[in-house]
Amino acid sequence: MFEKALKGNNNYWIWLAFLGTFMAIGAICYIRQYNFGLGLTGMSRDVSWGLYISNFTFLVGVAAGGVMLVLPYYIHNYKVFGRITILGEFLAIASICMCLMFIIADLGQPIRALNVLLHPTPNSMLFWDMIVLNTYLLLNIICGWVILTAERKQVKPPKWVYIFVYISIPFAISIHTVTAMLYCGLPGRHFWLSAIIAPRFLASAFAAGPALIIFVSLILKRVANFDAGKEATDKMVTIVLYAALVNAFFVMLEFFVGFYSQIPGHMHTLQYLFVGLEHHGHVYNNLVPFMWGFVVLTTAGFTLMAIPYTRRKDLWLAIGSASLFLGLWLDKGIGFVLAGFVPNPLEEITEYYPTLNELLITIAVWCTGFFILTILYKIAVGVEHEVEA
Amino acid sequence: MYDSGKIITGLIIFVLLITFPIWYNHGDAGEVPKPELPKDSKQCVLPTSEMRSNHMQLLNQWRDEVLRTGDRAYFELEGKKYQKSLQNACIQCHTSKKKFCDTCHTYTSVNPYCWDCHLVPVESE
Amino acid sequence: MDKKRREFLKIAGISTLAGLGAPAVVDRFVSGSSPLAALAAREVETGGHGEPAEAQAAPAEHVQQSVTTGIRLGMVIDIRKFIDNPEMEKECVRVCHAVHNVPVFSRKKDEIKWIWRTGYENAFPEHTNYYRNDEIEQNEVLVLCNHCDKPPCVRACPTKATFKAANGIVAMDYHRCIGCRFCMAACPYGARSFNWRDPREGLDMNKLNREFPTRMRGVVEKCNFCADRLGRGQQPACVEATGSTKAMVFGDLNDPNSEIRQVLKENYTIQRKPSLGTSPSVFFII
Numbered sequence: 001m002f003e004k005a006l007k008g009n010n011n012y013w014i015w016l017a018f019l020g021t022f023m024a025i026g027a028i029c030y031i032r033q034y035n036f037g038l039g040l041t042g043m044s045r046d047v048s049w050g051l052y053i054s055n056f057t058f059l060v061g062v063a064a065g066g067v068m069l070v071l072p073y074y075i076h077n078y079k080v081f082g083r084i085t086i087l088g089e090f091l092a093i094a095s096i097c098m099c100l101m102f103i104i105a106d107l108g109q110p111i112r113a114l115n116v117l118l119h120p121t122p123n124s125m126l127f128w129d130m131i132v133l134n135t136y137l138l139l140n141i142i143c144g145w146v147i148l149t150a151e152r153k154q155v156k157p158p159k160w161v162y163i164f165v166y167i168s169i170p171f172a173i174s175i176h177t178v179t180a181m182l183y184c185g186l187p188g189r190h191f192w193l194s195a196i197i198a199p200r201f202l203a204s205a206f207a208a209g210p211a212l213i214i215f216v217s218l219i220l221k222r223v224a225n226f227d228a229g230k231e232a233t234d235k236m237v238t239i240v241l242y243a244a245l246v247n248a249f250f251v252m253l254e255f256f257v258g259f260y261s262q263i264p265g266h267m268h269t270l271q272y273l274f275v276g277l278e279h280h281g282h283v284y285n286n287l288v289p290f291m292w293g294f295v296v297l298t299t300a301g302f303t304l305m306a307i308p309y310t311r312r313k314d315l316w317l318a319i320g321s322a323s324l325f326l327g328l329w330l331d332k333g334i335g336f337v338l339a340g341f342v343p344n345p346l347e348e349i350t351e352y353y354p355t356l357n358e359l360l361i362t363i364a365v366w367c368t369g370f371f372i373l374t375i376l377y378k379i380a381v382g383v384e385h386e387v388e389a
Numbered sequence: 390m391y392d393s394g395k396i397i398t399g400l401i402i403f404v405l406l407i408t409f410p411i412w413y414n415h416g417d418a419g420e421v422p423k424p425e426l427p428k429d430s431k432q433c434v435l436p437t438s439e440m441r442s443n444h445m446q447l448l449n450q451w452r453d454e455v456l457r458t459g460d461r462a463y464f465e466l467e468g469k470k471y472q473k474s475l476q477n478a479c480i481q482c483h484t485s486k487k488k489f490c491d492t493c494h495t496y497t498s499v500n501p502y503c504w505d506c507h508l509v510p511v512e513s514e
Numbered sequence: 515m516d517k518k519r520r521e522f523l524k525i526a527g528i529s530t531l532a533g534l535g536a537p538a539v540v541d542r543f544v545s546g547s548s549p550l551a552a553l554a555a556r557e558v559e560t561g562g563h564g565e566p567a568e569a570q571a572a573p574a575e576h577v578q579q580s581v582t583t584g585i586r587l588g589m590v591i592d593i594r595k596f597i598d599n600p601e602m603e604k605e606c607v608r609v610c611h612a613v614h615n616v617p618v619f620s621r622k623k624d625e626i627k628w629i630w631r632t633g634y635e636n637a638f639p640e641h642t643n644y645y646r647n648d649e650i651e652q653n654e655v656l657v658l659c660n661h662c663d664k665p666p667c668v669r670a671c672p673t674k675a676t677f678k679a680a681n682g683i684v685a686m687d688y689h690r691c692i693g694c695r696f697c698m699a700a701c702p703y704g705a706r707s708f709n710w711r712d713p714r715e716g717l718d719m720n721k722l723n724r725e726f727p728t729r730m731r732g733v734v735e736k737c738n739f740c741a742d743r744l745g746r747g748q749q750p751a752c753v754e755a756t757g758s759t760k761a762m763v764f765g766d767l768n769d770p771n772s773e774i775r776q777v778l779k780e781n782y783t784i785q786r787k788p789s790l791g792t793s794p795s796v797f798f799i800i
Binding site: 036037038039041042043044045046048049103106107108109110112113115116118119121123124125126127130182183186187188189340341344345346347348350 | 622623624625626627632635636637639657666669670671672673674675690691692693694695696698699700701702703704707708709710711712730731732733734787790791792
């Protein structure tokens with residue numbers, strides 16, 4: 001079915017070229033980083049995980065969000081999602097690819113990456129993360145491809161693929177739970193040592209993933225003549241709204257625990273994120289604008305998606321879902337990971353500023369993901385059009 | 390066949406590229422490397438032929454024994470005690486990386502990353 | 515093909531695969547560390563390269579052996595003895611970094627330190643930090659890897675590149691480390707450093723300790739309780755730098771007759787972040 005991706009109008013090729021340029025720049029930047037070391041990034045002894053891992057964390061969520069389309073259709077027979085489950089599955093593939101690229105970019109010795117397989121360590125959550133992420137990728141490739149092929153040939157998908165579909169649903173939950181467990185089991189980092197991290201991750205994922213799908217499906221309606229349908233879009237909006245509400249509730253609970261108990265370990269990081277932390281006469285607050293951006297963008301996005309007047313207009317819905325997605329990215333992709341290292345275990349503060357090289361690699365990985373997504377969606381839309389004709 | 394012109398041309402170019410190392414050197418494999426042996430010692434940890442084929446495995450075994458099992462027992466060679474260590478045993482006798490290790494490694498195009506960490510013996514010329 | 519024959523071939527193929535794969539899988543799970551085993555006190559890593567592994571708890575030569583329970587190396591740092599002698603603290607740091615070829619970089623974010631001096635409120639954030647006496651207020655504490663009995667870093671490492679050795683030391687295998695820095699996130703004491711760049715750029719290549727390697731970029735490193743020196747019958751470098759002042763005492767915590775146990779019996783000691791349950795092997799007399 002790949003031939004569907006090889007024919008497109010000028011806009012398609014211009015878009016791919018645009019992404020390709022950033023991918024090429026990023027490849028050069030990665031070669032520079034590979035030769036010098038991760039010292040080319042802004043990470044330091046105190047903030048040892050930066051943009052790469054924070055984006056990885058966010059994207060695992062986006063990949064898990066695809067399950068919100070698969071679950072209603074395959075388990076609960078919600079036929080309206082029939083045309084768009086493929087969008088969810090392909091988004092999961094592109095997201096997991098981005099996740100794997102971020103991990104490789106972040107490793108100090110990437111050519112030793114296979115050591116995780118050669119020396120399996122069941123007590124390490126990174127080991128399980130590697131397993132579930134790769135398995136989920138494989139599951140989505142199998143399910144998406146087989147079901148799309150069956151649809152193209154206008155036959156029912158073979159019975160065995162449904163086993164993989166059903167397995168992929170708990171796996172979607174597991175990828176983000178395992179990723180959350182990377183953080184919530186570490187005794188030294190009080191900002192992360194909370195049972196609500198995994199539920200918060202899942203809620204944020206189930207809002208961000210479908211929000212991106214809504215945004216992209218609106219674009220597909222404009223450029224590819226592919227309409228997800230009003231009922232499907234409305235249902236996705238409902239899912240996103242509830243997930244966003246739950247996420248906001250969980251965030252507020254974190255605030256309560258920190259500020260009611262007044263225990264420094266639970267408070268300081270939240271203070272650093274939202275108002276800045278004063279230490280030895282210096283105020284550290286470089287993430288404060290991002291966190292208030294998160295609050296503003298998620299509130300604006302939620303409102304735009306919730307009010308029926310704006311929800312019904314494609315432009316406002318697109319702005320709203322993009323705003324919500326961006327806001328959630330600021331929360332998880334910037335706030336959560338980076339702030340876990342502030343203050344450090346010795347109550348000192350080192351702030352993190354990414355370098356240009358690091359930013360370009362990050363952008364390149366996102367562009368690669370969108371490149372893969374574009375190709376896959378082109379194939380899916382191509383098959384839809386072929387079937388409808 | 391269709392496009393036979395392009396295919397045959399492509400095949401010939403491919404075969405030429407793949408066999409490049411053979412015809413570029415006129416079938417000559419180059420001189421057999423002659424590593425310079427240490428002058429003062431006669432005996433190594435294992436017999437020469439075994440060392441030649443298995444020194445990598447021996448070093449890995451020493452690494453696992455010393456680092457992972459904690460077995461830092463000394464071994465004796467020609468009356469002297471040595472640790473199981475690249476820096477503290479092997480290069481005590483094989484004092485030149487260029488004249489010993491590199492002669493074979495360069496010939497076979499092997500790039501072990503030992504020297505990224507383990508200190509290269511100071512060349513004494 | 516006949517339908518029955520097709521079904522038979524399918525089942526035969528799958529059983530063959532299962533039969534071939536199952537022993538390897540079971541083997542791995544039996545010999546690999548289970549979560550319970552890894553949380554137990556002393557887990558010995560059994561060989562890394564597929565070679566038959568004989569787990570010999572070969573102790574460091576100079577330390578007394580306690581046959582029944584095995585050795586657990588620990589250290590007591592007597593801060594009182596450093597109070598009149600801050601130069602001695604600096605000497606401990608200098609000697610450690612010199613013996614182990616630890617690089618020095620100008621940018622703070624690249625820094626690598628195995629042992630260093632820090633304020634009391636940084637070393638012991640769980641203790642009260644106001645209305646302190648003058649000595650605490652004006653002096654610094656030496657901190658290093660605590661070689662915990664229940665190390666979170668070992669639990670986190672996905673390749674067992676950091677592991678608990680038989681003598682209690684939390685060791686690093688630089689050959690296996692993939693540089694994921696999960697151990698750095700897991701350590702509650704900030705004891706670990708990462709080689710963000712080639713460490714040899716921060717070293718004077720003419721003034722190295724030639725008995726010890728450097729590291730390469732892309733791996734995590736930390737204090738190793740001088741396992742290399744212990745193997746040669748020497749004390750850790752920092753302990754040796756304190757001379758005969760007994761400012762640092764090193765020994766087997768499991769041996770009730772060792773000097774370190776005497777010191778622990780006779781003095782009130784505290785540890786860093788005890789509430790986290792990591793059971794550190796480094797004690798402090800304040």
